Amino acid sequence: MTNTTRELANFIAELSYDDLPKEVISRCEDLFLDWLASALAGKDYAPIPLFERYAERMGPAEGGSEILTSRQRTSPYFAAFVNAAASHVVEQDDLHNSSVLHPATVVFPAALATAQAEGRSGRDLILAVVAGYEAGIRIGECLGRSHYTIFHTTGTVGTLAAAVAVGKLLQFSSDDFVHALGSAGTQAAGLWEFLRDGADSKQLHTAKAAADGLLAAYMTADGLTGAQRIFDGQQGMAAGMSSDADPGKLSDRLGTRWALTETSFKFHASCRHTHPAADALQQLMNEQGLNYDDIDGVVTYVHQAAIDVLGAVVEPRTVHQAKFSMGTVLGLIAVHGNAGLEEFQKYALQDPEVAKFRSRVSMRLDQEVNEAYPIKWFGKVEVTTHSGKGFHKLVRDPKGDPENSLTRSEIESKFERLVAFSGALTREETRQLINSAWQLHDAERVGYLLSAKRN
Amino acid sequence: MTNTTRELANFIAELSYDDLPKEVISRCEDLFLDWLASALAGKDYAPIPLFERYAERMGPAEGGSEILTSRQRTSPYFAAFVNAAASHVVEQDDLHNSSVLHPATVVFPAALATAQAEGRSGRDLILAVVAGYEAGIRIGECLGRSHYTIFHTTGTVGTLAAAVAVGKLLQFSSDDFVHALGSAGTQAAGLWEFLRDGADSKQLHTAKAAADGLLAAYMTADGLTGAQRIFDGQQGMAAGMSSDADPGKLSDRLGTRWALTETSFKFHASCRHTHPAADALQQLMNEQGLNYDDIDGVVTYVHQAAIDVLGAVVEPRTVHQAKFSMGTVLGLIAVHGNAGLEEFQKYALQDPEVAKFRSRVSMRLDQEVNEAYPIKWFGKVEVTTHSGKGFHKLVRDPKGDPENSLTRSEIESKFERLVAFSGALTREETRQLINSAWQLHDAERVGYLLSAKRN
Numbered sequence: 024m025t026n027t028t029r030e031l032a033n034f035i036a037e038l039s040y041d042d043l044p045k046e047v048i049s050r051c052e053d054l055f056l057d058w059l060a061s062a063l064a065g066k067d068y069a070p071i072p073l074f075e076r077y078a079e080r081m082g083p084a085e086g087g088s089e090i091l092t093s094r095q096r097t098s099p100y101f102a103a104f105v106n107a108a109a110s111h112v113v114e115q116d117d118l119h120n121s122s123v124l125h126p127a128t129v130v131f132p133a134a135l136a137t138a139q140a141e142g143r144s145g146r147d148l149i150l151a152v153v154a155g156y157e158a159g160i161r162i163g164e165c166l167g168r169s170h171y172t173i174f175h176t177t178g179t180v181g182t183l184a185a186a187v188a189v190g191k192l193l194q195f196s197s198d199d200f201v202h203a204l205g206s207a208g209t210q211a212a213g214l215w216e217f218l219r220d221g222a223d224s225k226q227l228h229t230a231k232a233a234a235d236g237l238l239a240a241y242m243t244a245d246g247l248t249g250a251q252r253i254f255d256g257q258q259g260m261a262a263g264m265s266s267d268a269d270p271g272k273l274s275d276r277l278g279t280r281w282a283l284t285e286t287s288f289k290f291h292a293s294c295r296h297t298h299p300a301a302d303a304l305q306q307l308m309n310e311q312g313l314n315y316d317d318i319d320g321v322v323t324y325v326h327q328a329a330i331d332v333l334g335a336v337v338e339p340r341t342v343h344q345a346k347f348s349m350g351t352v353l354g355l356i357a358v359h360g361n362a363g364l365e366e367f368q369k370y371a372l373q374d375p376e377v378a379k380f381r382s383r384v385s386m387r388l389d390q391e392v393n394e395a396y397p398i399k400w401f402g403k404v405e406v407t408t409h410s411g412k413g414f415h416k417l418v419r420d421p422k423g424d425p426e427n428s429l430t431r432s433e434i435e436s437k438f439e440r441l442v443a444f445s446g447a448l449t450r451e452e453t454r455q456l457i458n459s460a461w462q463l464h465d466a467e468r469v470g471y472l473l474s475a476k477r478n
Numbered sequence: 479m480t481n482t483t484r485e486l487a488n489f490i491a492e493l494s495y496d497d498l499p500k501e502v503i504s505r506c507e508d509l510f511l512d513w514l515a516s517a518l519a520g521k522d523y524a525p526i527p528l529f530e531r532y533a534e535r536m537g538p539a540e541g542g543s544e545i546l547t548s549r550q551r552t553s554p555y556f557a558a559f560v561n562a563a564a565s566h567v568v569e570q571d572d573l574h575n576s577s578v579l580h581p582a583t584v585v586f587p588a589a590l591a592t593a594q595a596e597g598r599s600g601r602d603l604i605l606a607v608v609a610g611y612e613a614g615i616r617i618g619e620c621l622g623r624s625h626y627t628i629f630h631t632t633g634t635v636g637t638l639a640a641a642v643a644v645g646k647l648l649q650f651s652s653d654d655f656v657h658a659l660g661s662a663g664t665q666a667a668g669l670w671e672f673l674r675d676g677a678d679s680k681q682l683h684t685a686k687a688a689a690d691g692l693l694a695a696y697m698t699a700d701g702l703t704g705a706q707r708i709f710d711g712q713q714g715m716a717a718g719m720s721s722d723a724d725p726g727k728l729s730d731r732l733g734t735r736w737a738l739t740e741t742s743f744k745f746h747a748s749c750r751h752t753h754p755a756a757d758a759l760q761q762l763m764n765e766q767g768l769n770y771d772d773i774d775g776v777v778t779y780v781h782q783a784a785i786d787v788l789g790a791v792v793e794p795r796t797v798h799q800a801k802f803s804m805g806t807v808l809g810l811i812a813v814h815g816n817a818g819l820e821e822f823q824k825y826a827l828q829d830p831e832v833a834k835f836r837s838r839v840s841m842r843l844d845q846e847v848n849e850a851y852p853i854k855w856f857g858k859v860e861v862t863t864h865s866g867k868g869f870h871k872l873v874r875d876p877k878g879d880p881e882n883s884l885t886r887s888e889i890e891s892k893f894e895r896l897v898a899f900s901g902a903l904t905r906e907e908t909r910q911l912i913n914s915a916w917q918l919h920d921a922e923r924v925g926y927l928l929s930a931k932r933n
Contacts, residue, residue, distance in 0.1 A: 073700045076700055081556070082538065082553070173713050178664075205679065209679045214708070214713055214715065216705040216711040217664060218713070219705065219711060222704050222706075223702050224705060241567050243531075247525055250679060252671065263669055405700040
């Protein structure tokens with residue numbers, strides 16, 4: 024049996040900054056700013072203050088790493104913990120399609136906290152993040168679609184992705200990476216059950232993934248050993264948490280395929296499974312000149328995972344839960360033209376027109392869409408009007424997908440919109456952080472972004 | 479569908495100290511001293527210093543809770559983390575048969591750290607520990623035998639047991655407990671794969687279970703919400719991590735059955751799956767007057783879980799791995815008359831006679847033994863001598879099982895032996911801690927056990 028875990032470990036151990044194509048470096052900076060936008064948008068957003076409070080209570084009041092929302096310093100463990108919770112709560116962080124992993128929200132918090140504490144450069148941070156993405160995405164693909172039906176991949180696989188990023192900053196050998204993957208994999212957790220109740224576990228999953236991955240890497244650096252075949256061993260992750268795992272994916276085109284460039288930026292402030300249909304409805308309404316009150320019914324033709332994740336939400340009780348309601352997202356698009364943070368906050372629960380529209384939306388499993396998934400996320404809708412007309416729309420590359428990505432200027436606008444939403448930054452700071460992101464590859468030290476005193 | 483999660487939550491919320499039968503209180507004190515023995519025996523034992531170092535690096539240097547091995551103060555999270563790792567490393571902590579859960583090593587660290595930080599009494603601690611045991615054991619039984627084939631139940635279920643114990647100290651309502659179980663269950667992790675390599679994950683599992691359970695409870699106290707049906711929900715623990723779960727077990731005879739009194743004390747310093755056969759061999763050799771060099775072969779007739787866990791170890795490379803080698807344990811019993819901490823340290827890897835004996839031991843699945851498991855752990859061996867004779871022995875209640883338990887004086891001796899092994903205590907401290915345990919029900923404050931300054 025080929026040991027693809029070892030192949031992956033060899034690749035990430037040997038990877039150097041000079042190996043990275045220019046577009047990978049540049050995309051990594053895009054993702055950094057996009058991640059900062061999400062992390063800062065989470066300031067004061069429930070339940071993030073609970074994570075800040077926990078870090079204050081259990082962690083040190085000083086340290087080498089920075090909590091972005093509260094501007095407090097603490098140890099890398101708690102900085103990763105809070106920043107990872109914060110960057111996943113407004114549902115605007117990036118997503119990788121075929122692994123169904125949100126890499127930024129777990130990789131950046133762990134890598135940034137470590138880079139700050141260890142005094143590393145912008146290039147070190149970029150290299151670590153690329154390693155985390157390349158490993159994490161392949162691990163998510165390895166665990167397959169069955170894993171995602173029960174487990175929140177960003178929680179489980181995120182732990183390993185974070186461990187790899189931190190390990191790269193700690194200059195791990197291939198052996199070290201194998202141990203760290205073992206220690207991270209045996210901590211991997213996160214169940215979708217919370218979604219049915221609109222509970223707060225989604226942020227707990229990312230917080231724990233980033234922090235526990237960091238723990239695995241730091242303890243490996245000190246000598247902790249881990250299982251050597253955490254993926255394909257008889258009692259490893261595939262055996263316990265998947266029925267269609269493919270360990271061959273772990274070493275898929277290492278060094279020629281750059282999985283980091285395949286992630287999608289989120290345009291709508293909702294679960295990514297709603298985006299393709301949202302785009303399709305928006306385009307259809309524009310093309311046909313339809314108003315929301317012309318529409319009698321919308322059938323969205325979706326892949327099975329969309330039903331698994333969104334099916335749990337019938338009538339949303341919280342704004343966060345509304346982000347997982349296909350009907351609400353389409354209602355916001357139809358009635359208010361947009362499903363951004365502001366629209367969710369103002370209209371998702373309160374607007375009777377949105378509620379009425381929600382009741383007219385249904386999901387149906389579609390063979391074409393399901394077969395394309397998870398490589399492609401098609402948006403396919405059928406709209407019936409009150410006057411009895413019927414329209415179809417198929418969108419193959421929803422906005423934000425690699426084939427239909429955001430420009431730097433669009434990413435800057437998104438950043439400005441998100442930090443304005445939470446009031447996390449002054450205008451001057453907003454400009455500064457944008458510049459820091461675009462200059463990351465030149466920074467001798469990553470340093471502190473907001474708690475400037477000891478910069 | 480009956481909601482047995484709610485029944486369990488109601489029971490633990492309403493449970494008061496006055497509800498506890500005398501023998502439960504007294505057994506809880508037995509278990510406390512037995513747990514302290516294991517925790518202190520872990521001092522300086524690899525990989526425990528790595529956990530101490532991690533707590534120093536990531537946690538606060540001051541705090542309300544005590545790390546027993548290093549006598550340092552820190553926050554409850556890191557005290558629970560280190561003490562739980564330490565109390566599982568010498569493989570002498572208690573075990574509950576039918577749930578295959580080691581409750582003490584996850585419940586006591588979380589409860590002690592919280593009781594110290596919150597200034598609670600001995601009775602509060604006892605009540606919290608009982609709640610943790612009653613819930614944890616039933617949850618382990620609920621997840622069934624299939625769970626244990628891949629997952630280390632003490633790591634997974636231990637997270638929930640710890641959360642319940644801490645929640646009881648934080649005076650949770652039934653609703654609070656349901657949320658805390660949700661937040662703990664969605665963090666539950668721990669795979670057996672590490673065993674194949676003799677890696678350090680077993681202690682990582684208990685450390686994380688105790689600390690993450692504590693996290694779930696403290697964050698619930700602040701308002702974090704969790705899944706309402708973490709066990710039997712469509713995307714909950716049973717769906718993802720078991721194929722024979724029985725949610726009815728969660729509420730099994732609440733208030734009349736005291737599961738805490740059903741745990742087994744460990745006599746031999748090895749995996750509990752080796753104990754029944756070790757007892758059977760020891761008794762057979764005594765009864766027949768056999769010497770180890772009379773013996774040509776030993777067949778141990780075992781339950782399937784013994785093969786799942788011990789089968790991974792063929793030739794042990796570390797002392798800890800040797801504790802999971804049936805042949806090594808029986809070799810120590812046969813050649814040295816005992817399989818205690820001292821014998822493992824001196825002979826498990828070095829003694830050629832033990833190695834020779836190991837090669838003569840095999841395991842075979844046995845229907846009678848397998849059917850009795852996990853309620854009863856039978857020891858059944860067949861010994862063949864060089865002179866061609868054959869002997870059988872069946873032990874129904876191995877030493878330490880509830881039907882063949884340890885007296886207080888035997889528990890004291892075990893405590894003295896274990897703390898002498900690591901040199902964790904002076905003689906005076908040894909005496910003091912024994913007295914503290916027997917007086918626990920009278921202590922107005924649990925206080926600090928070793929870092930006495932601010933007692």
